[in-house]
Amino acid sequence: MIVACDGEHNLHVWDFVTGRRLREISGNRLSNTWLEISPDQTVAATIGEGRGICVIGLPTGRRVAHLDTGGGEVLNIVWTPDGQRVLSACADGEIDVWDIRSGTCESTISGHEGAVTDIRVSCDGKLAISVGEDQILRVWDLRDGSLLASYFTYSPRYKWMFRREAHLTNPRADGRVVLGTSDGHLHFLRLSGSPMATPLATAERPWRVAAGAIFEERGSTLDAPCFEVGEAIPGNYDERVTAVCPWCAVRFEPRISVLECVYATGALDGGLAPSLQLPIDAWDDPRLTDECCHCRRPVQFNPFVVDGSAYWDR
Numbered sequence: 396m397i398v399a400c401d402g403e404h405n406l407h408v409w410d411f412v413t414g415r416r417l418r419e420i421s422g423n424r425l426s427n428t429w430l431e432i433s434p435d436q437t438v439a440a441t442i443g444e445g446r447g448i449c450v451i452g453l454p455t456g457r458r459v460a461h462l463d464t465g466g467g468e469v470l471n472i473v474w475t476p477d478g479q480r481v482l483s484a485c486a487d488g489e490i491d492v493w494d495i496r497s498g499t500c501e502s503t504i505s506g507h508e509g510a511v512t513d514i515r516v517s518c519d520g521k522l523a524i525s526v527g528e529d530q531i532l533r534v535w536d537l538r539d540g541s542l543l544a545s546y547f548t549y550s551p552r553y554k555w556m557f558r559r560e561a562h563l564t565n566p567r568a569d570g571r572v573v574l575g576t577s578d579g580h581l582h583f584l585r586l587s588g589s590p591m592a593t594p595l596a597t598a599e600r601p602w603r604v605a606a607g608a609i610f611e612e613r614g615s616t617l618d619a620p621c622f623e624v625g626e627a628i629p630g631n632y633d634e635r636v637t638a639v640c641p642w643c644a645v646r647f648e649p650r651i652s653v654l655e656c657v658y659a660t661g662a663l664d665g666g667l668a669p670s671l672q673l674p675i676d677a678w679d680d681p682r683l684t685d686e687c688c689h690c691r692r693p694v695q696f697n698p699f700v701v702d703g704s705a706y707w708d709r
């Protein structure tokens with residue numbers, strides 16, 4: 396059986412072997428743009444501009460459930476392997492976990508900055524893997540929604556340049572998954588069982604960009620895309636030193652001991668790449684350990700500040 400949506404209000408069901416069209420399903424009031432068939436192939440979950448998730452029986456087209464997202468836009472959906480739940484990747488940066496039998500949102504997972512553009516579930520049903528406009532792959536424990544790991548597809552310094560889509564393949568049983576990002580890269584990754592080490596964060600004195608500002612791309616080098624500021628863009632430095640939490644993606648001010656250490660390295664002066672000049676033990680200074688003031692998880696700081704890492708005023 397092949398099921399396809401036509402971007403309007405219709406789903407089409409074909410017999411895969413004969414190529415014969417079995418059914419056209421219309422009138423579910425959703426402008427369907429995407430569908431995912433359940434693991435037992437008895438129902439399909441559809442999303443579209445109708446801004447809800449509709450679960451329909453196959454091949455009858457009978458509506459089994461409607462998951463009300465409250466007007467929130469859903470960009471992608473995935474079934475858990477047991478067919479009991481659907482996870483939805485939302486434009487507001489959240490992942491909702493839906494119980495199909497009750498039709499209710501069981502829990503919400505937060506942490507992405509910007510829209511979540513793709514979501515997958517590991518073969519054992521224990522992990523959710525998501526990517527979004529922030530171009531960070533995150534691995535979640537589906538039992539409690541806790542974040543287990545983050546994978547940055549680029550230097551966080553350039554993250555503001557890549558507010559675009561990213562997509563994933565279904566993870567294989569051995570944990571392999573492929574991540575495609577809109578800068579043209581494919582990342583071949585493997586989920587491993589080791590717990591996440593304390594993640595590194597970089598203190599930044601960011602360049603604040605006004606909402607609605609437009610950047611023009613001039614081309615790119617291998618590791619540093621080159622952008623030009625468009626016209627009429629008011630920008631200014633934020634004199635506060637802040638960092639993005641690698642766990643929850645919320646920007647926070649590191650505690651004073653971190654800044655003391657960074658100042659002690661002299662990394663705030665000179666305009667040279669400080670990481671090349673610092674002795675290797677500078678990274679082990681105990682003053683560089685901190686915790687995010689939002690999610691209270693441990694963070695290890697780099698012993699320098701990055702100047703001019705821009706972020707959007709949101």
Ligand SMILES: [Zn+2]
Binds near residue numbers: 643
């Ligand atoms: Zn945090």
